Amino acid sequence: MKKCFPLMRLICALLVIAAPGAGVQAADPAPVPAMKARLAAKVALTGLVRAGDALVATGAYGTVVRSTDNGQTWQQAEVPVSTLLTALHFVDAERGWAVGHGGVVLATTDGGVKWTLQQQLADKPVLLSVHFVSAEKGFAVGAYGSAWRTVDGGRNWSPMVVGSGRDTDMHLNHIFATRNGVLFATAEFGLAFRSxxxxxxxxxxxxxxxxxxxNGLEGANGEIVLLGMSGRVLVSANGGDSFQVFEHDSGQSLSAAVVDANGGLIVVGSGGLVLRGRERFATEIRADRQNLAAVALAADGGLIVAGQLGVERVGGGN
Known part of the structure; x- marks a missing residue:
């Protein structure tokens, strides 16, 4: 039994640690929808993606917020649960999925305006990441090696085994796919897996x-990029066979990244850290020092970040 687990998906280094020996207590979905809040865009948010020209973010208390004006204003979506929603993914402008604590899988067919509870997975695992490679085929991963896949758009899910031996008990933090369909999963203790x-x-x-x-993603030129603790950016030019490690002197954990218009990376992390570049990174520390969990580019090129203090547009754009 592991002695601790971040019950809340990394809002960079903002962790809620279980007591030694306590294990994970996955929160059940509330029997009522997420409560409407006037400042919903200011709650702790852990997921952020583009859905066509819109932006959608997920987080605490079942909060989902959506922007159709490049992050200038945000509207709260209709959500049937009030558990923490850790991550989301869209395959196009309309169809998307969100996952979270209690094994919940939510789906939307209108770009994130309204969500339905599509599934609650067996044993109610803490889910940390979701990725669909098509409207039918998707994957979700989470605590203690929990790994699932669907071939019918999320209506039914079957378990997968990622790793072998003791590796199958590692927390799987993120899953993503390359443009040619190769899957990657990131985990604890420097572990990463490929399928x-x-x-x-x-x-x-x-x-x-x-x-x-x-976290991880595919770079502009097909390189595999992994993000981790102590300011490390790992880059592979050969599909994950080997990695070059770039360490940033801030030492802050890196939680998410997006490819910018020039093919470089914008990376966010704990303590308000924002990095820009490729092998060498320009550093910005936000004045609010909030722990950042997610980043996206708006349709007009503006930079949007989400984390401990909610979601906001922080600059850029046409």
Whole structure:
């Protein structure tokens, strides 16, 4: 039994730690919808994505907020649960999924305006990440090696096994796919896994680090980028066979990234950290020092960040 687990998906380094030996207590979905709040965009938010030209963010208390004006204003969506929603993913401007504590899987077919409770997975796992490669085929991962896949748009889910031996008990923090369909999952203790067969088999990668890897994405030129503790950016130019590690001297955990218009990365992390660049990164520390969990680019190129203090537009744009 692990002695601790971040019950709330990384709002960068903002962690809620379970007591030693206590394990994970996955919160049940509330029997009532998420409460409407005047300042819903200012609650702690952990997920943020583009859905067509709109922006959608998820977070605490079942909060989902949506913007259709490039992050200038936000409207709260209709959500049937009030549990923490940790992550979301859209396959197009209309169809998306969100996951969270209690094994909840929500779905939307109108760009995030209204959500339905599509599934509550067996044993109610803490889900931390979701990714769909098509409108039918998707994947979700979470605490203690919880890994699931669907081939019918989320109506039914079956368990997967990621890793082998003791690795199957590691917290899986994030899952994503490359443009050619190869899956990657990031985990604790520097572990990352790759699947080239749709999740049937997973192979461990040699990352060269030992700290948790919180996130990952495919770069502009097909490189695999993983983000982790202590300011580490891992980059692979050969599909994950090997990684070059770039360490940032801030030492802050890195939680999410997006590819910018020039093919570089914008990376966010704890303590208000924002990095821009490729192998070398320009550093910005936000005055509010809030822990940032997610980042996206608006349709007009504006930079949007989400985290401990909600979601906001922080600059840029046409």
């Amino acid at each position: 080239a067969d749709g999740g049937d088999s997973w192979h461990p990668l040699t990352t060269g680090v030992s700290g948790s890897l919180w």
